[in-house]
Amino acid sequence: MGEQGSDGGRETEKRTEKAPVKKKTTVSATEGATANGSTRATTRESAKARGAAGTKPAAAKPPRTESRTALVRRARRINRELAEVFPYAHPELDFENPFQLVVATVLSAQTTDLRVNQTTPALFARYPTPEDLAAADPEEVEEILRPTGFFRAKTRSVIGLSKMLAEDFGGEVPGRLEDLVKLPGVGRKTAFVVLGNAFGRPGITVDTHFQRLVRRWKWTEETDPDKIEAAVGALFPKSEWTDLSHHVIWHGRRICHARKPACGACPIAPLCPAYGEGETDPDKARKLLKYEKGGFPGQRLNPPQAYLDAGGRPAPPLDAA
Numbered sequence: 001m002g003e004q005g006s007d008g009g010r011e012t013e014k015r016t017e018k019a020p021v022k023k024k025t026t027v028s029a030t031e032g033a034t035a036n037g038s039t040r041a042t043t044r045e046s047a048k049a050r051g052a053a054g055t056k057p058a059a060a061k062p063p064r065t066e067s068r069t070a071l072v073r074r075a076r077r078i079n080r081e082l083a084e085v086f087p088y089a090h091p092e093l094d095f096e097n098p099f100q101l102v103v104a105t106v107l108s109a110q111t112t113d114l115r116v117n118q119t120t121p122a123l124f125a126r127y128p129t130p131e132d133l134a135a136a137d138p139e140e141v142e143e144i145l146r147p148t149g150f151f152r153a154k155t156r157s158v159i160g161l162s163k164m165l166a167e168d169f170g171g172e173v174p175g176r177l178e179d180l181v182k183l184p185g186v187g188r189k190t191a192f193v194v195l196g197n198a199f200g201r202p203g204i205t206v207d208t209h210f211q212r213l214v215r216r217w218k219w220t221e222e223t224d225p226d227k228i229e230a231a232v233g234a235l236f237p238k239s240e241w242t243d244l245s246h247h248v249i250w251h252g253r254r255i256c257h258a259r260k261p262a263c264g265a266c267p268i269a270p271l272c273p274a275y276g277e278g279e280t281d282p283d284k285a286r287k288l289l290k291y292e293k294g295g296f297p298g299q300r301l302n303p304p305q306a307y308l309d310a311g312g313r314p315a316p317p318l319d320a321a
């Protein structure tokens with residue numbers, strides 16, 4: 001999954017490729033501990049109420065002495081809240097099979113998923129299988145991939161991984177981490193995207209959003225993606241890892257931006273130790289929200305069937321009238 005706007009954390013090469021719910025749990029306004037351990041009205045309902053009233057959300061205090069148990073509860077509560085806000089969070093790359101997903105994920109380095117989604121139809125129409133792409137003329141592939149940036153390196157990666165798939169894996173994308181990371185341009189992050197979304201195997205995707213947000217939330221102080229993956233993974237059941245990754249990434253793309261987080265319109269502000277890093281005025285914060293493209297959720301041009309079955313509604317902006 002690539003980037004929207006400034007989230008340029010994807011890497012075609014392995015140097016930064018690392019590794020990753022959808023619960024409908026409704027949390028009552030007074031349930032559970034907040035970041036500083038107190039009981040407080042919180043969550044989307046209260047955030048909406050504050051936004052509607054034009055008042056500033058109460059700032060959460062840093063969890064200076066937060067116990068392990070309190071951290072786990074707060075982390076899981078944040079995930080539940082985000083699952084309510086983004087009930088159909090999913091990978092924002094269009095794909096129809098594991099081969100398309102691994103290629104699209106490699107192409108998403110340093111560009112938006114939307115750009116990749118605009119590019120891959122022509123690529124997969126011309127080269128529908130690993131064997132086709134393995135035998136491709138690199139110059140032709142470069143021309144197709146040019147809009148995604150770094151197109152020469154990306155061409156080398158996708159042709160290289162296609163050759164390996166054709167020669168070593170019978171033309172199929174392997175469903176094991178240790179095999180996936182052998183593919184050119186594929187590191188742990190891309191591998192977990194593929195495992196989680198094409199094979200249904202839980203994984204944590206530590207992209208640039210994920211790294212930023214979990215540190216803001218004091219889920220971990222680690223900076224190394226592998227250590228972040230391990231630290232965050234320990235806070236959640238494995239079965240939640242893939243959806244957790246989607247929720248965090250969607251929140252990072254839409255609300256908790258790198259430079260201007262929209263704290264005043266954030267549904268998890270009462271659970272966030274970093275509340276106040278961004279704009280806290282609700283009206284100003286709402287203007288910072290980034291939402292869907294072209295009426296579809298996320299950046300997909302070919303939305304997943306589950307989304308269409310649910311009525312095909314765009315994800316509702318927070319505090320929308």
Ligand code: SF4
Pocket residue numbers: 216255256257261262263264266267268269272273274275276277278
């Ligand atoms: S937008 Fe602000 S309050 Fe919300 S998660 Fe980010 S830093 Fe915390």
